[in-house]
Amino acid sequence: MGIEERKEREKKMRRQQIMDAAKKVFASKGLGGATVENITEEAELSPATLYLYFKNKDELFASLNLKMLEALIAKIESVRDQGNLNPEKKIKKLQKALYEVYLTDPLNIVNVLRFQSKERLRNLSPELASQISDFTKKYMKAIAEIFKNGVRDGTFLDRHPAAFADIVWGVFAGLVLLEDTKKGLEQGKDHLRPTLELALEIISRGIKKN
Amino acid sequence: MGIEERKEREKKMRRQQIMDAAKKVFASKGLGGATVENITEEAELSPATLYLYFKNKDELFASLNLKMLEALIAKIESVRDQGNLNPEKKIKKLQKALYEVYLTDPLNIVNVLRFQSKERLRNLSPELASQISDFTKKYMKAIAEIFKNGVRDGTFLDRHPAAFADIVWGVFAGLVLLEDTKKGLEQGKDHLRPTLELALEIISRGIKKN
């Protein structure tokens, strides 16, 4: 049985090894620019091996996304579960959590946001698609729950918390992509942090009943 | 001279015809999925003809973007220039303008937002890239100017109007992409309108000094 466990562990490791390589390559070449060969070269494996661990390139990419989403969910749920904070403080924490996620791997965050599209999701295996769907719902729900109390006790506007979640996630994603666009157009420094801070401050203020 | 004019007009029309076909095909297959042949088939032309009007596939796509950005700029500048409105009203108008742009061609808006990336911009001819850059700056500036008065007269928070512009554009882009993601995950109805409305209402409230 020790043997089986070891095998299991090794399998996980190999999978991880490929994902690490993919992360690197996707980050530097983008999803479209990265070839399977690029990735397996980086992982010091043969292209064929990749297909032992992932059904295809898209699913490898999706698995990478899942990892990221998992981390994101953990972060956001931990904010949500800090029971003793008042709504405003929670929003502040949420902002920090989002920025931390961004910092984890700015280049791939962009890829995740950019390619989580109708088009691409349709090419995934049903299981993976539903997993991504679940995860997405989960973090959207977690964000919504951060707003729930404030809505319930009348501190916040009387709207569906899910709408607030959409808006917060929207600004986050939007600002991250805007950042990337700006980098493409030339301008340099990282504006994301202060802008995201301001955005959530405004939302925090604007969401309050009076 | 009538002849020359007609030729000129026909040339424009052919170009437009290709752009229309491209719009359609890009909308249904995305940039990556659409082939030059798909597009020229749709336009009832031969692939070679496309290259008489556009340098390559990327530049055709970029031209489509430019069209959209032009319309966007026109819309936003018209909001900005409605001098007699108070700041809040202007934000409301801005929201409507953004939604109208979205309605013009929801599918391609997503493409524009998704592919205005560092990666892709680098592949364009310098002229086109700089044109896109100019346009982007232009509408960002126009949005910023909508907030300028409110900042100047102390109605709004004392922050750089450009930051407000980033945030507004961010939510817009973010919500549009979120909409697309959701459509990929399940078929939801169009949530964009109410959410965008709420978003700008919150921003409108949150941006005011007290």
Add this chain to the structure above:
Amino acid sequence: MGIEERKEREKKMRRQQIMDAAKKVFASKGLGGATVENITEEAELSPATLYLYFKNKDELFASLNLKMLEALIAKIESVRDQGNLNPEKKIKKLQKALYEVYLTDPLNIVNVLRFQSKERLRNLSPELASQISDFTKKYMKAIAEIFKNGVRDGTFLDRHPAAFADIVWGVFAGLVLLEDTKKGLEQGKDHLRPTLELALEIISRGIKKN
């Protein structure tokens, strides 16, 4: 009638204009690298016009060859016809004539030599092919005739003068191509002149009976 003549003249001129452009373009891009568009651009005409004056690209190229061959023939026949020179002197003159032809347009000489191949000649219209064939025979014959007297009077080895012509033309063509190869491989200066001189000197010596 004056009108017809003028038309005729203009037609010739236009033809010449295209040939001049082609010469230039072929010289700088080679036969393979030059496109019909390149040539007509250089001639400030539209591609379609070229086809009013030449059946196709190959025939345009072949016409250029003919021009060159005509000049070559003239040069060589003039050497042949200088009756009062002794055989050796004639060979010397021949050498100079060949080098002069080379100097006329070194770049295109290479093209002519390189592409006067079985493969390419087969694509020509029968008339043009036979014209080229005639011209080629003509200059080969003229060269041969330069040797005829020497053979007849016993000064030269008793071989068919045509064989001597093949050899002389062979060295010439071979050295010209060798020159081009060397330029491709890096080395710079023009070695053709002295080498050609030495070659014909050797031939001149070697061909004599003792």
Add this chain to the structure above:
Amino acid sequence: MGIEERKEREKKMRRQQIMDAAKKVFASKGLGGATVENITEEAELSPATLYLYFKNKDELFASLNLKMLEALIAKIESVRDQGNLNPEKKIKKLQKALYEVYLTDPLNIVNVLRFQSKERLRNLSPELASQISDFTKKYMKAIAEIFKNGVRDGTFLDRHPAAFADIVWGVFAGLVLLEDTKKGLEQGKDHLRPTLELALEIISRGIKKN
């Protein structure tokens, strides 16, 4: 280790198989007329496979050239190294060697000679170009060395042996191409052998001091 050796051998064979097919196709259609598909069809492989063994079409062609040059070098060096022969005999041997090389593959010899041009050499990878350059220098040098002794001991004219080499190679190349041209113009029998023989006989006689 037997397995590795076999794999190695098979890899060589596949490469060879492609080169054989290419040789055939190039010989019948020329470099320009032969398509990658033609070649891989002949080799009973898919086009993609060709690219596993050769970087591109040009490099495949160049590899073919290299093979030929290698054989040529071997032949010529063996002549050079036959120490006990007098200069004249060596020239005779040289002539035979050149003709033998021609006989090996007359059709492709023409291709090699025709396309070893500035234009084409520039498109090769630096390594391959330098290899061809090296080989070319090598056989030119070997030919020169055949003449060296004769020059040194005063049998031959006091000129640089390299010039003699240029001339010999020139006649050879020139006569081979002339042969090809003639075949294009009409179907002649093979004149190359006697003409080449005569050429080198003349050179042999002409090069001697008195």
Add this chain to the structure above:
DNA sequence: AATGAATGAGCATTCATTCAT
């Protein structure tokens, strides 16, 4: 489990040539 080797299916792009005007 791993991979070397092979490939099917594309795909953007080029270019000589044609033809209605």
Add this chain to the structure above:
DNA sequence: AATGAATGAATGCTCATTCAT
């Protein structure tokens, strides 16, 4: 006579994916 516009037919090359070993 001239041409602007159009295109048919290629063509070299790529890449995700498979499979015998």
